[in-house]
Amino acid sequence: MNDFYTILTASLVAINCALMGGFLMMRKMVMIGDAISHAVLPGIFMAYYISGSTASLPILAGAAFSGILATLMIEWFTKKARLQSDAAIGVSYTLLFAIGIILISKWGQNADLDQQCVLYGEIEQISFWLQPIAFGIVLPKQTVILLAVAVFLTGAVVWGYKGLFITTFDPDFALSTGVAVTFWHYFLMSGVSLTTVVSFESVGAILVIAFLSGPPAIAYLLTEDFKKMLILACLVGILCSIGGYYAAKWLDVSVAGAISTFIGLVFMVVFIGTSLVKRKVDVIST
Numbered sequence: 001m002n003d004f005y006t007i008l009t010a011s012l013v014a015i016n017c018a019l020m021g022g023f024l025m026m027r028k029m030v031m032i033g034d035a036i037s038h039a040v041l042p043g044i045f046m047a048y049y050i051s052g053s054t055a056s057l058p059i060l061a062g063a064a065f066s067g068i069l070a071t072l073m074i075e076w077f078t079k080k081a082r083l084q085s086d087a088a089i090g091v092s093y094t095l096l097f098a099i100g101i102i103l104i105s106k107w108g109q110n111a112d113l114d115q116q117c118v119l120y121g122e123i124e125q126i127s128f129w130l131q132p133i134a135f136g137i138v139l140p141k142q143t144v145i146l147l148a149v150a151v152f153l154t155g156a157v158v159w160g161y162k163g164l165f166i167t168t169f170d171p172d173f174a175l176s177t178g179v180a181v182t183f184w185h186y187f188l189m190s191g192v193s194l195t196t197v198v199s200f201e202s203v204g205a206i207l208v209i210a211f212l213s214g215p216p217a218i219a220y221l222l223t224e225d226f227k228k229m230l231i232l233a234c235l236v237g238i239l240c241s242i243g244g245y246y247a248a249k250w251l252d253v254s255v256a257g258a259i260s261t262f263i264g265l266v267f268m269v270v271f272i273g274t275s276l277v278k279r280k281v282d283v284i285s286t
Contacts, residue, residue: 006126032189146199243262
């Protein structure tokens with residue numbers, strides 16, 4: 001059953017990240033997920049320092065605080081300091097991540113906190129946190145949280161799809177027609193923050209970034225319909241979770257690293273395949 005729990009957890013992270021990553025990619029903001037996933041480190045330490053516990057609830061609360069802080073910093077640097085968004089993201093996440101490393105290396109030696117856990121997660125040990133849910137169903141607590149977030153995000157995207165879509169593809173037109181562009185921006189950023197914060201404990205920052213960017217990019221190469229792209233990105237993420245997990249078992253390597261590599265390899269195969277098909281079609285049409 002450990003295989004099932006690990007694949008299920010990774011697949012739920014893939015779905016959550018694909019739903020958010022699709023919108024981020026079209027807004028050219030994918031790396032904001034990278035910023036948030038790295039910026040959680042000081043919040044994690046402060047939560048431990050205040051509560052004296054590494055339990056999930058205070059850790060997630062601290063990570064959420066850091067994630068929101070990172071988002072606000074990026075917005076402030078972009079609008080007030082007039083930095084380009086990529087520069088604002090780079091400054092914000094490196095500053096917060098570095099502060100977190102300093103805090104943990106200086107005062108967190110006796111705690112079960114380390115930078116490697118944040119980067120790679122603990123998905124291999126996911127079955128150690130099993131708990132009864134209902135009707136005899138037993139699942140890891142992180143998986144239950146991710147499942148709840150997946151249901152919430154799916155409902156949020158379905159409910160707010162029109163607003164998210166128009167502000168993503170034509171924000172000027174949306175603004176001229178009275179659509180609350182700022183609201184939908186922070187609506188999306190809240191979803192991204194929620195996704196990265198609840199995912200980092202299980203799979204780590206590296207795999208969160210891989211899921212936010214890889215499956216949506218692969219889906220983008222395969223379809224021009226945005227709704228189909230979101231669905232396809234979720235399916236690609238699930239398939240990469242399965243393939244990457246069994247590749248990790250076969251090679252006896254990190255699951256997070258194997259899934260991330262698998263996503264990259266699938267992207268290269270799809271990119272080469274679609275390029276060859278497009279070239280062949282162009283030759284035939286001429």
